[in-house]
Amino acid sequence: xxxxxxxxxxxxxxxxxxxxxxxxxxxxxxxxxxxxxxxxxxxxxxxxxxxxxxxxxxxxxxxxxxxxxxxxxxxxxxxxxxxxxxxxxxxxxxxxxxxxxxxxxxxxxxxxxxxxxxxxxxxxxxxxxxxxxxxxxxxxxxxxxxxxxxxxxxxxxxxxxxxxxxxxxxx
Amino acid sequence: xxxxxxxxxxxxxxxxxxxxxxxxxxxxxxxxxxxxxxxxxxxxxxxxxxxxxxxxxxxxxxxxxxxxxxxxxxxxxxxxxxxxxxxxxxxxxxxxxxxxxxxxxxxxxxxxxxxxxxxxxxxxxxxxxxxxxxxxxxxxxxxxxxxxxxxxxxxxxxxxxxxxxxxxxxxxxxxxxxxxxxxxxxxxxxxxxxxxxxxxxxxxxxxxxxxxxxxxxxxxxxxxxxxxxxxxxxxxxxxxxxxxxxxxxxxxxxxxxxxxxxxxxxxxxxxxxxxxxxxxxxxxxxxxxxxxx
Numbered sequence: 001x002x003x004x005x006x007x008x009x010x011x012x013x014x015x016x017x018x019x020x021x022x023x024x025x026x027x028x029x030x031x032x033x034x035x036x037x038x039x040x041x042x043x044x045x046x047x048x049x050x051x052x053x054x055x056x057x058x059x060x061x062x063x064x065x066x067x068x069x070x071x072x073x074x075x076x077x078x079x080x081x082x083x084x085x086x087x088x089x090x091x092x093x094x095x096x097x098x099x100x101x102x103x104x105x106x107x108x109x110x111x112x113x114x115x116x117x118x119x120x121x122x123x124x125x126x127x128x129x130x131x132x133x134x135x136x137x138x139x140x141x142x143x144x145x146x147x148x149x150x151x152x153x154x155x156x157x158x159x160x161x162x163x164x165x166x167x168x169x170x171x
Numbered sequence: 172x173x174x175x176x177x178x179x180x181x182x183x184x185x186x187x188x189x190x191x192x193x194x195x196x197x198x199x200x201x202x203x204x205x206x207x208x209x210x211x212x213x214x215x216x217x218x219x220x221x222x223x224x225x226x227x228x229x230x231x232x233x234x235x236x237x238x239x240x241x242x243x244x245x246x247x248x249x250x251x252x253x254x255x256x257x258x259x260x261x262x263x264x265x266x267x268x269x270x271x272x273x274x275x276x277x278x279x280x281x282x283x284x285x286x287x288x289x290x291x292x293x294x295x296x297x298x299x300x301x302x303x304x305x306x307x308x309x310x311x312x313x314x315x316x317x318x319x320x321x322x323x324x325x326x327x328x329x330x331x332x333x334x335x336x337x338x339x340x341x342x343x344x345x346x347x348x349x350x351x352x353x354x355x356x357x358x359x360x361x362x363x364x365x366x367x368x369x370x371x372x373x374x375x376x377x378x379x380x381x382x383x384x385x386x387x388x389x390x391x392x393x394x395x396x397x398x399x400x401x402x403x404x405x406x407x408x409x410x411x412x413x414x415x416x417x418x419x420x421x422x423x424x425x426x427x428x429x430x431x432x433x434x435x436x437x438x439x440x441x442x443x444x445x446x447x448x449x450x451x452x453x454x455x456x457x458x459x460x461x462x463x464x
Contacts, residue, residue: 001180018180018223021210040173041211043361045277054251054280060210061281062203064180065225108277129360130275 003067007032008076018064022056023047025063026073034074034103038132045131048104049073055111057130074103077110085148086110095144097135104131109145118149175213179222186311189226189338194313196222198335203227204247205282207274208290232285232340235259244342246285250274253284263304263344264455265351265369269296272353275361285339288321293328294363294388300353302394303369303385306344312337322393349373349381350459352451354444358431364388365431366440368420370448374456377407384416384448389441390425398423399445408456413449417442 004013007030014029026032026049038046040059047058050072058071077084083091086109090096095105105128112119112127119127124145125138133141179196183189193200200222203209212218226232232247235256242262244253253259254270273279273287273296287297288308301321308324310317310333321342324331333339355367366388373381382403384396399420406412426437 017177019175019177021174024174040214042207042278045275048277051281055277056281057207057277060207060278062180062206062210062223064182065203065206065227067182127276130277 001064003064005063005066005068006070008072016063018062020063022049022051022058022061022063022066022071025066026058026071029063032073032075036100036103038100043130043132044101045104045108045128046101048107048131050107050111055108072107074106077106084110085152086113086145088151089144089147090141093140093143093147095137095141097133097137097140101131101133105133105141109148112145113149113152117152119145121146173214175210176216176219178213178220180225181222182225182228184228186229186232186338186340189224189229190311190313190336192222192224193336193338196224200224202289202338204286205249206286207278207282208286208292226338237262237346240346242344242346244284244344246283246289246339246341248284250279250282250284250287251276254279262346263300263351263371265300265303265353265371265452266297268353269300269355269367269369272296272355272357272364272367278361284342288324288342289331289333289339291325291327291329291331292363293390296353296355296364296367296387298325299367299385299387299391299394300369301342301344301385303353303383304344304349304351304371305383306342308339309341309343310334310337311340316340318343322395325393347373347381350452350456351383352448352455354447354451355387356440356444363431366426366437366444368441368444368448370445370452372408372449372452372456374408374453374460377409379403379406379408382449384420384445386420386424386441386445388426388431389437390427391420391423391441396420396423396445403449408449408453410450413446413453416449417446420445 002015023037026035036046038044042057042060048055049058086106124142201220203223232245234245236243260267306321308319351371353369356365369385371383382400399416403416421438421442428434
């Protein structure tokens with residue numbers, strides 16, 4: 001059946017089977033391979049994207065369920081000239097490690113900070129509790145999200161290079 | 172790559188439309204709401220419906236309201252919305268306790284209250300919570316609406332009284348002065364409960380004049396513990412009696428051994444968690460009725 005999904009602001013129309021999962025629609029149909037596909041059973045959270053305004057596990061959503069809706073993936077977090085503060089935080093605090101869980105972690109972090117700009121460590125750990133990091137790098141992921149919370153407004157407003165400079169100055 | 176087998180898909184535009192689609196596609200069709208139980212089962216071929224009827228557009232089923240001293244929770248209410256609802260927390264803190272430990276925050280964004288009850292998983296948390304507070308399920312079918320006590324909603328593991336051509340549209344809980352709590356042991360975020368217990372109570376003077384106890388993952392028939400409730404009712408709300416109620420609840424449930432633990436451990440949890448839920452509900456009762464004490 002034909003579906004139209006707005007992904008990172010861009011409309012895409014495709015003819016898909018009802019059984020196609022949203023994660024495969026993003027990766028295979030649209031080539032947006034930033035959304036990772038891990039466990040297949042909704043445990044690992046590597047596939048988290050936003051459906052409308054909410055993070056969901058895209059391995060457990062049918063692409064046809066996203067018809068007429070908006071999706072935000074990690075490709076829609078910064079742009080070519082500017083990283084989202086969350087992305088910047090992961091690079092600053094070594095939250096990336098192998099990088100497999102990173103896109104999902106970042107999208108949940110963005111949502112958390114949009115709703116709770118000053119989260120405690122406990123809030124952050126609760127928010128990402130449905131997402132697995134197999135490098136066991138939670139410590140640095142939590143630090144990365146805290147970094148983003150502390151730099152959210154400033155970092156979002158300036159280009160990437162300047163962000164790095166201003167961080168070094170403030171440090 | 173795990174994907175479901177082929178099926179037909181229709182998006183319902185109203186409850187009446189959903190019911191007509193159920194009739195059209197017959198008993199091999201299933202309603203899909205959040206899909207977080209059904210879609211994984213379809214990937215694993217534990218379920219293989221021929222048609223899915225998507226009710227995500229039915230915003231009339233996504234409301235939480237209070238009508239005639241009754242809390243009304245639409246079947247499409249997401250777990251995250253039940254958790255963030257102030258009116259739910261005010262009248263039935265048991266639901267907030269339970270929701271905090273249901274799946275994980277991202278799954279709670281998508282999974283629904285009605286879907287959880289209709290899944291009827293023997294380890295499902297809201298089934299025990301609604302059983303504890305004596306909720307009612309509103310079921311709609313071609314012949315109109317019927318209301319079934321949640322304690323009579325389940326006919327077995329993964330089975331409910333909802334007929335092939337019917338759908339659950341709402342959960343209702345009569346609001347009376349009460350206090351409630353939910354206690355669960357799980358191994359990690361997102362896992363099924365090892366065991367859990369919910370309690371609701373109302374105290375007049377020192378006597379328990381109303382008490383409900385729900386149990387999950389413990390093989391309790393219909394997710395509640397009537398023998399323990401019967402023992403407590405009419406007596407004082409004191410620790411010794413709570414302890415005995417816990418022992419009775421543990422004796423009357425039928426846990427099965429699995430990777431989450433052997434039977435004796437689960438019976439131990441039934442006892443301990445029942446007592447904890449009762450005590451926490453009592454603390455809340457006294458917190459709300461300090462001026463009467």
